[in-house]
Amino acid sequence: MVEGTTFGKDGEGRTWNGGETPGGRFCSVFEFASNGLVRRMYIYLDPDYTSQDTARFHWRRAREHW
Template sequence: MTMQTMTDEQRKSVAIEYLKAFDNGGVTSTGGSILDLFAEDAQVFFPKWGVANGKEQIGKLFGDVGGTLKSIVHHYAHFNWIFSSGDVIVCEGTSHGEHRDGPWRAGVPAWGAGNWCDVFEIRDWKIQRVYIYLDPDYAGKDTARYPWLSAK
């Protein structure tokens, strides 16, 4: 088995293809499935869902979460990228869209959904691991449990 050495920019291109596939309903720029971007034994973490292991579970996770979204748009011009030694890159960004419970936009309100951070491990042109950190309460309905929000 041989491993292909990838540059940071190549890993970044895979991560961008992944994010653009979300904006395009799970379809990549070549017309394939977002799952084509993953290694067979990849892992994905999503808050309130947990860790999905392997493409079958990742497909279930994306179906569950995607089933709550009407649309999503990532703000590519505002991404912050962090590159580490090895196969790990981090992308911090913002988004807007519409959840089944209502629309969201990063910064509206300032405490609401739309800010996120993804930690990727990308090797051999495949995503091996991505941990997604965000507030899954896209429509900002979960305010009663937080006194500083319910007072506003």
């Protein structure tokens, strides 16, 4: 498994920076074949980079450090 962060700006000028904002994190999970080579790779990424989907965001919203 590999975890990481992304950063950027959307078309409306809103920014995100994984580790500083809720959005921008990803996780890659690898499935290996019996010969040790990667058979499949799954990438899990939250598509709500700029945290606009507040209705379904169940974590506390009080100015947390990400």
